[in-house]
Amino acid sequence: MSADRQSWKDIRDRIRDQILDRTYAPGDKLPRDADIAEQFGCARTTVQRAMQDLSDTGLIERKRKGGTHVRANPVTRATLDIPITRLEVEETGAVYGYQLIDRKVLPTPREVAAKFEQVEPNSMLRVQALHLADHKPHILEDRWVSIETAPEILDVDLARESANEWLVRNKPYTRFDLRIYAISADAETARMLATEPGSALLVLERTTWIGTDPITSVRSITIPGYQLLTKS
Amino acid sequence: MSADRQSWKDIRDRIRDQILDRTYAPGDKLPRDADIAEQFGCARTTVQRAMQDLSDTGLIERKRKGGTHVRANPVTRATLDIPITRLEVEETGAVYGYQLIDRKVLPTPREVAAKFEQVEPNSMLRVQALHLADHKPHILEDRWVSIETAPEILDVDLARESANEWLVRNKPYTRFDLRIYAISADAETARMLATEPGSALLVLERTTWIGTDPITSVRSITIPGYQLLTKS
């Protein structure tokens, strides 16, 4: 009886196979969940879960009443995990190190304020720090922290604990923006990262909020050769 | 009766709020689903769905029998959507253009073969092409296509239709790898992208498979200033 109990993942794979082998081509409409359920001999809930997953990964599109369609223009949907920098370093077996470069309350520069959209903080704590892997520079971070949303940060000894780590543990966000781009190292950045001016560097820029309240905005400048990876 | 019917998203938000306000701190164990369900006056299934979502976004960790814990080291989990290049360009209101630079069957270079892990194709179709936005270079792609997995590609007029587009529509993948990094433009690349040698360029490298069969591996070199964005 429970012998042929089918998991929604099985159903998902079978539907995906039918899309791969062109039983249903891009743009085509798939049968209603109920019919597919009957075809595979399972419950509609199971089909629903399978379909939801295919929809999440971008292979199909679903609309109430409109039905399910194979996406004509599939997107590549990747999941990026960005861990705490210390853990990322330790993961590779390297020794993690951290240096506070500067820590100062300053009026919020316009370009930083703009990142927070609705609520623009007046003055913020600027923290510049360097993360090290095996005593060599790894990531240079330039961070602005809202002292309205996270006033406790002012009492944290940022020479000992990185703002990255403190915030991630003490100010979980409800929303964030991530922006990835490349820059050419200027003299100052090159010096800090112990590399050549003009090197191509990958930059991750993250802004986080609790509700609509701004928490922090960081620019993490990585060393030459740094790569972001995703696995599916 | 249905007045206080609660959605799993409501439950998720309430649990998340409890984590944000330190009712449950990082590392803490949450009550069993059944107890939470009782507390909120909903069914365990609803809690299960809420928990699953919080687990997916990296805020909590769940283990059978072990229970649910607030992650001590939360990760930032972002979803990246990479559309077909043409659509990405058209989205901005720009005019999309495409130029085939070269198309040749070649023995697979070792570094390309290595990307495919298990099955390493002997000879592949190499396609170099340029995507344009408003008649200016936008993305330079250097692609290797498996002529074993996708022999039909040999009959496609790649001067008219981009390999990007043909593959995405005709060879859906079951697995992919994505690698993001920065390079400094060499003379050749700079010329093709109409920029200066030495400019910092963001590179997306994508490898796709059907099952374990290699489909394609592309290196997409973007113009200076190109940014990848995620929203949550």
Add this chain to the structure above:
DNA sequence: ATTAGTTTTATGTAGCTACATAATCAAGGA
């Protein structure tokens, strides 16, 4: 004490029903 085997338990999931909701489509009216 250590290990192997067994029980317990919390999450995971399939199937069912009932109802909610968004889109579409068709009918009717201005």
Add this chain to the structure above:
DNA sequence: TCCTTGATTATGTAGCTACATAAAACTAAT
């Protein structure tokens, strides 16, 4: 013809039950 309105319909989801499964906790044998 156009617009509004209401019926229809496919997906979305909550609640229930029953069972699956992994892992921890316990027990018994060596």
